[in-house]
Amino acid sequence: MRTALTVAGSDSVGGAGIQADVKAMASVGVHATTVITAVTAQNTRRVSRIYPLPADMVQDQLDSVLSDCDIRAVKTGMLYNAEIVSVVADALEDHQAPLVLDPVMVATVGDSLFEGDFVRALKEKLLPMCELVTPNLHEAEVLAHMKIRSEEDAAFACEVIGKQGSSVLLKGGHIGSGDVIDYLYLSSEIMRIRNPRLAAAGHGSGCTLSSFITANMANGLDLVNAVLEARKMIQQSIATQYAVGQGVPVVNAHVAVMKKDDTAKFALLDELDAAVARIIKLMPTAMVPRNGMNIAYALKEAHGPEEIAAVDRRIIVHNGMVVRGGQVKFGAAEHMSYVLLEAIRTNPEIRCMLNVAASPELIAAIKEAGLTTARLDRRENATIANMTRTAIDSCAPTFPDAIFDASSRRSDKTVNFFGRDPQEVLDKLENVL
Numbered sequence: 001m002r003t004a005l006t007v008a009g010s011d012s013v014g015g016a017g018i019q020a021d022v023k024a025m026a027s028v029g030v031h032a033t034t035v036i037t038a039v040t041a042q043n044t045r046r047v048s049r050i051y052p053l054p055a056d057m058v059q060d061q062l063d064s065v066l067s068d069c070d071i072r073a074v075k076t077g078m079l080y081n082a083e084i085v086s087v088v089a090d091a092l093e094d095h096q097a098p099l100v101l102d103p104v105m106v107a108t109v110g111d112s113l114f115e116g117d118f119v120r121a122l123k124e125k126l127l128p129m130c131e132l133v134t135p136n137l138h139e140a141e142v143l144a145h146m147k148i149r150s151e152e153d154a155a156f157a158c159e160v161i162g163k164q165g166s167s168v169l170l171k172g173g174h175i176g177s178g179d180v181i182d183y184l185y186l187s188s189e190i191m192r193i194r195n196p197r198l199a200a201a202g203h204g205s206g207c208t209l210s211s212f213i214t215a216n217m218a219n220g221l222d223l224v225n226a227v228l229e230a231r232k233m234i235q236q237s238i239a240t241q242y243a244v245g246q247g248v249p250v251v252n253a254h255v256a257v258m259k260k261d262d263t264a265k266f267a268l269l270d271e272l273d274a275a276v277a278r279i280i281k282l283m284p285t286a287m288v289p290r291n292g293m294n295i296a297y298a299l300k301e302a303h304g305p306e307e308i309a310a311v312d313r314r315i316i317v318h319n320g321m322v323v324r325g326g327q328v329k330f331g332a333a334e335h336m337s338y339v340l341l342e343a344i345r346t347n348p349e350i351r352c353m354l355n356v357a358a359s360p361e362l363i364a365a366i367k368e369a370g371l372t373t374a375r376l377d378r379r380e381n382a383t384i385a386n387m388t389r390t391a392i393d394s395c396a397p398t399f400p401d402a403i404f405d406a407s408s409r410r411s412d413k414t415v416n417f418f419g420r421d422p423q424e425v426l427d428k429l430e431n432v433l
Helices: 017-027 055-066 082-092 118-129 137-144 151-164 205-218 223-239 260-282 334-346 360-368 384-393 422-432
Strands: 002-010 030-042 047-052 071-076 099-101 167-170 180-186 189-195 294-298 308-311 315-318 321-324 328-330 352-357 373-376 402-405 414-419
Touching: 002 017, 002 055, 002 205, 002 260, 017 030, 017 205, 030 055, 030 082, 030 205, 055 082, 071 205, 082 118, 099 118, 099 205, 118 137, 118 151, 137 151, 151 167, 151 180, 180 223, 189 223, 205 223, 260 294, 260 308, 260 315, 260 321, 260 328, 260 422, 294 334, 294 422, 308 334, 334 352, 334 384, 352 422, 360 373, 360 402, 360 414, 360 422, 373 384, 384 402, 414 422
Parallel strands: 002 030, 002 071, 071 099, 373 402
Antiparallel strands: 030 047, 167 180, 180 189, 294 308, 294 352, 308 328, 315 321, 352 414, 402 414
């Protein structure tokens, strides 16, 4: 099971904070590790008291989790003060997993959930390093230092908040309009996500939404799909909210139970993760192409790159060592996916491919090992899919174990190994090393 981390406060009524995060992540098949920043005495009507944990205790929790667990995504919620923000920022600075920042400032019942220089510390230390920040209207106004009264204001606030490089999801629940319009700011573009307006969002809606997003990213979804899927989930959570006390209802974080097809996706990602670990141990640095290498693995009956997983930012050589550039996720290697899709069209059993740097010695070793090879002849105006199909057809009725680049002009020539799964592909590679 994939693992995520939530850094947030404890909610004694169980509707928000750490308790909501654990429930939401579990509902989509992710194990939630936790770092508690504060203990609150609250219910569905009010927050009676907040006790922030000492910063060194927050540090010890972070050290314990990060030193032991394979964390695939991180979410921060209520951090409360500048000292805790600094500790969290320092601990996550060199961590590879994407960070979703939920800038919790006010409880659903209206009580403030921060003190002192918290906002300044958040903007200076955590905002620049997060992949996504998820403010509501009030939080966006504080972060952007402006009033938001219109769609144009909302879009501009996203640009201001995201100016240091993070993506922004400005939640539109508190912005007056017929439907709820959320604003996703990504790569200088605004995507408007429209949903019917339901009854007022219950206790824990912000925590649950950001936890759904974090869990989706831990499960290998890219940011846009992680947000879109999470938005569908929170819509159901709000629609099925329930009462546990005399005040604000609690959103139903259990509603997003894993779909059957999700199980296959998660199993594929785990299998690919194990293969990447094997590649890192096995691969000589000389066989890693200058721009990096990758291994792609498709779901059964895949029809597009979004159904093919690979290593985000490839497998590269860094400081003389073979390392992964990012996490394994779907849609991470679009160009490579078109080659694999062409292979799948010819032989649906072939679902995995690996590219390595080509050399005369490697090609000779492949042939000596008895593997079937084909040449990829690059032609002007020909697509990579068409060139791949020609190479595959040249071996018919046998499917080639490897296709090598026959271009004499390219300095970054590669060999593509093919197989039914990562284990078969890596067995072929290991056989020729």
